[in-house]
Each structure stands twice: as C-alpha cells, then as structure tokens.
Amino acid sequence: MEIYNNHKILYIAALSLFVGLTLFAAVIPAYEVDQTTVPLPKSQPLSNDATLGKAVFIREGCVACHSQQVRNVDMDKMWGNRPSIAADYARLTRTDVWRNTASLMGSERTGPDLTNIGSRQPSIDWNFLHLYNPRSVVSASVMPAYPWLFEEKEYPYPEDIVVNVPDEFKKGVTGKIVATADARHLVAFLQSLKQVDLPDGKPVPIFLNTNAASAKAEPAGTTSKLNTELDGKALYAQNCQACHQENGQGLVGAFPPLKDSKVVADQNPEVHFTIIMNGYNGRVSEGYGVMPPVGTNNNLKPEEIAAIMNYERTSWGNKGRKVTVTEIKEMFNKTKTAKTSK
Known part of the structure; x- marks a missing residue:
C-alpha cells in the first residue's frame, strides 16, 4: 500500500x-463534564488564602501521600460522612491554561485522606504543630516535618501567629516559632476541606417554601385535596426539590433528573413508589448520591405520595x-406488611 511507502502520509495519518x-x-468528554457538573447547593468556593494554600499543598508534594476521595467502601467511612461524588469537585478550576491541578484526588494514601479534614481536625x-513536626501531635506519624514553613523571631509582631512547640521538638531554637504566610495559607486550605452534607429529603420549613406559603389556608373542618396538582407541587417542593430541583433536572454529578425519567414515565408505578418509600442506591456507580427513603423518613401518607x-x-x-390514591394505598399496605413480617 502507498501509505507504507510514503512516510509523510503515514505520519499525517498516525497524527490525525x-x-x-x-x-x-479525553478532551470532549472532559469539556462536557466541566460544563454540566454543577456544585452542591451548600458548597463554598475557596477563599483567597485557601487558594494560595492549595498552591503550597501542590508545591510541597502533599498529594503524593494524601488523597481527597472517599470511596464507597467500608474502610473509607472514617474519612467522610458519605462517598465522594462528581459534584464535590465542581468548583475546582485549572491553575492556568497550561496546568490542570484542579482536583487533588491523589492515588496513594500513605497518610490520611483529607476530604473532610477541616471538620475532623478544625x-x-x-x-x-502538625506541619512543624508531626511527631509533636502524632507520635507514630511518618509524615516529614516542614520547618521551612516557619521562622524564628525573638520579638514577634502582634499580627504574627506564634506556634507553641514543645521544647523537645524545638531542636535548639531559642526564639519564638512563627508561622510564615505559606504556613497560614496551607492551614487555611486544609481547614476549607469540609464535605458538604447532601440534602436528606426532610421537608423544607413552610416559610421557606414560597409555593406552599402562597397557598391559602383551608377553613377548619375541610379535607385537603392532596392529590391535586397544586398540592403535589407544594409537597414536591417540601420533600424532593432540594435534590431534584424545581425544574426536575436534578444536579449533574449529584442528583439524577426526573425529567424524561423512565422510572417516572413507567406505566407501572411500583418502582417509582418503592424508590420514594425505600430510597435508592442503584446509580452510585454513575456518580450520583444515595437517595434516602423520603417517604418513610417524612412519614408521608398515601395521599401525599x-x-x-x-x-x-x-x-x-x-407524560x-x-x-390513584387507591392503588398507592394498596402498595403502601403491602410495604407495611412486608416490613412487619421481617
């Protein structure tokens, strides 16, 4: 074939x-994820000090020994309140056009995972102390000391942060040990690493729910028509909207959409009902969080469901x-009977 005899054509073909x-x-999938994955509602962007601290974290090679990813396995339960999901990293951006040091998930865990270190060790x-000499607070630690992130001063300024290091770890230092700007920034970054709680499906307080608050109160003695569209919207806002959002599209990387959902559109409502009552973890492998049993936790009645x-x-x-309330009551009673018989 001509392509094997012409090195220019072969080179262009291989390059193409x-x-x-x-x-x-790589490029297109990464771009799509970056454009569609949105931050969790309660997450906060890094402060200026924490951003500078992240650069120190990278510079000192901390990612070589510390991960920032809680896996969905029992041994990782000590590192966070839940497994990490894609939305946890949605606020992270490239350092610059040449360097992609957005997420520092790491691949080794010589030291503890740092996903939730800001809450575990505030x-x-x-x-x-841990940065100056890890053995001063954890006797068995194998982490290297970082004394160059500190300086010795005989007379610190009032705004300086003086670190009270035990005498046995001062190694001949006679003055005061003061944290440098790098140390302060690094600690600010470590303290910013806090795992955001996912919505638990508990009802939103009525005064925060504009849809429900705007509804007129019913006269005493009347029966609420819980199966109407208005009430369904209000109940959805109270119990489901925090995760699946008002537009039903969820949050990419965190909560799946209900719009165009096969489960929601299924003519047989049993799976839809079961998920509301018992929760669901079938899409954890896709990066979505575990759905709590909203119906059970919130003691929803068949009419409300x-x-x-x-x-x-x-x-x-x-579509x-x-x-009907009747068929939901039948499923409700079956669920109740099944739980009682266990």
Whole structure:
C-alpha cells in the first residue's frame, strides 16, 4: 500500500488518528463534564488564602501521600460522612491554561485522606504543630516535618501567629516559632476541606417554601385535596426539590433528573413508589448520591405520595400515567406488611 511507502502520509495519518482519539476520548468528554457538573447547593468556593494554600499543598508534594476521595467502601467511612461524588469537585478550576491541578484526588494514601479534614481536625494550633513536626501531635506519624514553613523571631509582631512547640521538638531554637504566610495559607486550605452534607429529603420549613406559603389556608373542618396538582407541587417542593430541583433536572454529578425519567414515565408505578418509600442506591456507580427513603423518613401518607408522584409524572414534559390514591394505598399496605413480617 502507498501509505507504507510514503512516510509523510503515514505520519499525517498516525497524527490525525492520535489527535482524533484524544479529542473524542479525553478532551470532549472532559469539556462536557466541566460544563454540566454543577456544585452542591451548600458548597463554598475557596477563599483567597485557601487558594494560595492549595498552591503550597501542590508545591510541597502533599498529594503524593494524601488523597481527597472517599470511596464507597467500608474502610473509607472514617474519612467522610458519605462517598465522594462528581459534584464535590465542581468548583475546582485549572491553575492556568497550561496546568490542570484542579482536583487533588491523589492515588496513594500513605497518610490520611483529607476530604473532610477541616471538620475532623478544625484546630488551627493542631494544624500548625502538625506541619512543624508531626511527631509533636502524632507520635507514630511518618509524615516529614516542614520547618521551612516557619521562622524564628525573638520579638514577634502582634499580627504574627506564634506556634507553641514543645521544647523537645524545638531542636535548639531559642526564639519564638512563627508561622510564615505559606504556613497560614496551607492551614487555611486544609481547614476549607469540609464535605458538604447532601440534602436528606426532610421537608423544607413552610416559610421557606414560597409555593406552599402562597397557598391559602383551608377553613377548619375541610379535607385537603392532596392529590391535586397544586398540592403535589407544594409537597414536591417540601420533600424532593432540594435534590431534584424545581425544574426536575436534578444536579449533574449529584442528583439524577426526573425529567424524561423512565422510572417516572413507567406505566407501572411500583418502582417509582418503592424508590420514594425505600430510597435508592442503584446509580452510585454513575456518580450520583444515595437517595434516602423520603417517604418513610417524612412519614408521608398515601395521599401525599400519590400527589408527589402525579406531579412528577405530569411536569417538565413528562407524560406518565397518573396514579390513584387507591392503588398507592394498596402498595403502601403491602410495604407495611412486608416490613412487619421481617
């Protein structure tokens, strides 16, 4: 074949294949994830000090021994309140156009995982001591000391942070040990590493729910029509909206959408009902969080469950069959009987 005899054609073909594969297998998927994955509602961007501290963290090679990823395995339970999901890293951005040091998930865990270190060890004094000499606070630590992040001063300024190091770890230092700007920034970064709690499906207080608050109070003695679209919308806002959002599209990388959901559109509502009552963890492998048993946790009545299901089945372009209170009561009673018999 001519391609094997012409080195220019062979080179161009190989280069084109390499560039094409790189675009379709790496660049385009990464761009799409970056554009669609959104931060968790309660997450906060890094402060200026924490951003500078992240640079120190990278410079000192801390990522070589510390990971920032809680896996969905029992041995990782000590590092966070839940497994990490894609949305946990949504606020992280490239250092610059040439360097992609956005997430520092790491691949080794010689030292503890740092995903939630800001909550596990919030003490500023402990963090400074640990950096100066880890053995001063953890006798068996194998972490190297970072004394160059500190300086000795005979007369510190009032704004200086003086680290009270035990005498046995001062190694001949006679003055005061003061944290440098790098040490302060690094500790600020470590303290910013706090795992955000996922919404637990508990009802939103009524005064925060504009839909429910705007509804007129019913006269005493009347029976609420819990299966109406208005009530379904209000109940959805109270119990489901924190995760799946008002537009039903969820949060990419955190909570799956209900819009165009096969479960919601299914003519048989049993799976839809079961997920509301018992929760769901079937999409953890896709990066979504575990859904709590909202119906059980919030003691929802069959009428309320039917209202929520009907709202989800007929909103955002969904064309699912409406359920009746009678069939939901039957499923509700079956669920109750199954739990009692265990």
